[in-house]
Amino acid sequence: MLTVQNTLYVMTPNAYAHLENSSVRIDVDHEQKLCVPMHHVGGLVCFGNVMVSPALMHRLADEGKSLVLLTDAGRFKARLEGPLSGNILLRQAHYRMAADPAFSLEFARAIVAGKLKNSRTTIQRGARDASNPEDVAALRRIAEDLAASLRAAAGASSLDVLRGIEGEGAKNYFAGLNLIVTPQHRPAFSLNGRTRQPPLDRFNALLSFLYAMLLNDCRSACEAAGLDPQLSFLHAVRPGRPALALDLQEEFRSVVSDRLALTLINREQVTPADFDEHEGGAVMLNDKGRRAVVAAWQERKHEELVHPLTETRMAVGVIPLIQARFMARTIRGEIEGYLPYVAR
Numbered sequence: 001m002l003t004v005q006n007t008l009y010v011m012t013p014n015a016y017a018h019l020e021n022s023s024v025r026i027d028v029d030h031e032q033k034l035c036v037p038m039h040h041v042g043g044l045v046c047f048g049n050v051m052v053s054p055a056l057m058h059r060l061a062d063e064g065k066s067l068v069l070l071t072d073a074g075r076f077k078a079r080l081e082g083p084l085s086g087n088i089l090l091r092q093a094h095y096r097m098a099a100d101p102a103f104s105l106e107f108a109r110a111i112v113a114g115k116l117k118n119s120r121t122t123i124q125r126g127a128r129d130a131s132n133p134e135d136v137a138a139l140r141r142i143a144e145d146l147a148a149s150l151r152a153a154a155g156a157s158s159l160d161v162l163r164g165i166e167g168e169g170a171k172n173y174f175a176g177l178n179l180i181v182t183p184q185h186r187p188a189f190s191l192n193g194r195t196r197q198p199p200l201d202r203f204n205a206l207l208s209f210l211y212a213m214l215l216n217d218c219r220s221a222c223e224a225a226g227l228d229p230q231l232s233f234l235h236a237v238r239p240g241r242p243a244l245a246l247d248l249q250e251e252f253r254s255v256v257s258d259r260l261a262l263t264l265i266n267r268e269q270v271t272p273a274d275f276d277e278h279e280g281g282a283v284m285l286n287d288k289g290r291r292a293v294v295a296a297w298q299e300r301k302h303e304e305l306v307h308p309l310t311e312t313r314m315a316v317g318v319i320p321l322i323q324a325r326f327m328a329r330t331i332r333g334e335i336e337g338y339l340p341y342v343a344r
Contacts, residue, residue, distance in 0.1 A: 006040060007217075009294045011047040011287060018053035041065065045216065047290065048072040066220060073198070073205075073284045074212035081223070090226045090328055097331050098231050105159060107330065107338050108234040112153045112166045114251035114340025119173040120146040121343050122254040126180035126262075135179045142176040145169075163234070170194070173254070177203075180262050188272045189265050198282030202275045205283045206264065206293065210257040211249070213297055218252070218320050219245035225324035227331070248323060255343040256316060260300050269296060309339055 008024060010017055016027045024041055026034040038059065043066045046052065052067060060067050061082035069078040097103045120143050127139035149169035156162035171193075178191045181203075191203040199205040219242045222229040232243030234250070264270045274289025285293060301317030310322065323341050330338040 006036075006298065007043045007045055008036060008041050009045045009047070010050045011290050011294070013049050013287075014051070016051045016053070017044065017046065017056055019056040019059050024056065038063070043068065043220065045070060045213075047074065068216055070212060072290075074209040074290075075197070076212065076215070079219075087226050090332060091228055093331050093333075094227055094231055098233060104233045105156070105162070108159055108162055108247075109153060109156060110338040110340055111234045111247050111250050112156075112162055112169075113150060114342055115166065115253065116146055116150045116153060116169050117340075117342050118251060119169065119254045120150070122180075122258060123173065123176045126176065130179065132183065139176055139179055142172050145172045159234070166234075177258065177262070182266045185265050185268075198278070198280070198284070200281050200283060202272065202283055203261070203265070205275055205285055206261045206270065207257065209285055209290070209293055210261055210297065211253065213294075214252060214257050215242065215245055215249050217301075217317065218242075218248040218324075221245075221320035221324040222248060222327075224321055225328045227324065227328055244327075248320060248327070251323070251340040251342075252320065255341075256300065260296060264293065264296055306344075308342060308344055 010026060012026075012028050012033070014028065015033070018025055018027070019038075020035065022038050024034075024036050024038060024044065025032060044052070044056075044060060045068045047070050050069075057067060057080060061080065064082050067080040068076070070076055097107075123139050123143045123146065127136050127143065130136045130139060146169055149165055149172070152165045153162060153169075156165055174191060174194050178186065181189050181191075189203045189206075190201060192201050194207075195201070195204045196208055199208045219229045222242075222244050227244060229242045229245045230240075231237060232247045235241070235243040235246045237243050270285075270289055270292055274285060274292060275283055276286045277283050301315060303316050304313050305316065306313050307319065307322060309326075314322070319341055326335070326339055329335045
């Protein structure tokens with residue numbers, strides 16, 4: 001049985017995280033702000049200028065729990081982990097199958113299919129909930145375009161062709177997200193195309209922050225399954241890039257991160273006051289905004305649903321771990337073809 005342990009996010013500038021007996025203690029200006037038993041902590045994520053004691057680093061490594069350092073905006077900087085885990089035979093199979101063009105293409109097709117299906121489901125839900133007939137018609141057209149992209153992906157003859165189809169589908173999908181935002185919130189949360197490093201509007205800033213946390217969870221899932229998080233099938237391999245985690249992330253973007261972003265905007269759980277604009281046009285969540293998003297993210301990970309393949313109820317935060325295991329079983333040849341998570 002898998003359970004979701006809470007990831008401890010530390011965002012207060014100059015906070016000090018250290019070990020006190022068997023608990024993680026957070027101090028700010030030498031005053032205790034939080035103390036959490038270690039067995040309740042699944043990992044530690046620090047935003048910006050946060051100090052961590054060597055004793056806590058050692059304890060996290062000993063217990064196989066990660067320490068992740070991110071910038072204030074949520075961009076990955078570093079990760080501390082204990083000894084490498086996983087079956088060496090699985091990793092050997094992973095390297096071997098990643099070098100097989102036919103296997104890699106088939107695996108990548110499954111990843112893209114999962115992403116496009118889930119993106120289409122999000123757009124279709126938006127069409128059902130929309131009240132403006134023009135928005136409904138536009139969303140239905142985008143859903144049809146995504147269906148066409150899905151058919152094209154099934155017949156893609158190479159990774160480059162597949163990536164082009166995926167990119168075109170993503171472009172149409174992001175155009176549709178604008179129409180799912182309620183009309184009264186669109187002026188403040190208009191999505192002007194997908195922009196990153198830096199995000200140039202509030203919606204992009206919110207998505208980038210959520211994607212950073214999702215990627216961290218997907219990387220942990222790959223490592224927990226014994227896979228190499230840098231060796232992918234869809235994304236190009238680059239030094240230091242968690243390409244397999246990016247592969248795994250694709251099927252969850254729309255149904256986990258994007259839906260949460262839309263909920264936060266439409267329910268006014270985040271507002272324009274939760275963002276700051278920086279020199280050069282970059283837009284970032286401020287401290288108040290980050291706290292609201294992290295709290296909602298943790299709640300979302302503990303929500304339960306029925307996994308369509310296992311037909312069992314589980315927390316949302318467990319699903320990447322299940323899918324990483326499906327990846328491992330596909331690589332070992334135990335199942336024929338990777339089965340991505342597809343939301344109902």
